[in-house]
């Protein structure tokens with residue numbers, strides 16, 4: 001990024017046609033509706049918040065996927081130990097990140113589709129986390145039952 005004043009130009013959705021335009025325009029380049037500078041600034045800020053919420057939720061989604069992957073890798077001998085530690089770390093980090101997402105973004109007043117997508121994505125990540133935790137628990141219990149049964153037989 002340079003220090004040119006043009007950098008102040010922010011992107012937002014035209015309230016009339018929902019196409020992406022920027023705050024330097026006096027009229028929408030798609031539908032030619034007049035752009036109210038103040039309203040445009042507010043819309044651009046909301047757009048920025050929505051984009052931030054979306055990228056934070058994306059990180060959450062990647063972490064949730066990594067959690068399942070690392071957990072499955074933890075069953076592999078030798079390298080599994082490292083993966084197990086990673087999975088353990090993520091099992092704690094994901095709920096923390098999820099609650100941080102909600103404290104940071106829940107108050108965003110945005111009708112932006114990106115924001116709704118981000119909300120949904122954060123829930124999906126949490127569901128993914130919950131599923132992996134359940135799998136972990138079930139396999140853990142099965143393992144104990146299996147070893148107990150094996151010990152009794154010998």
Ligand SMILES: [Zn+2]
Nearest residue numbers: 014017028031
């Ligand atoms: Zn427009």
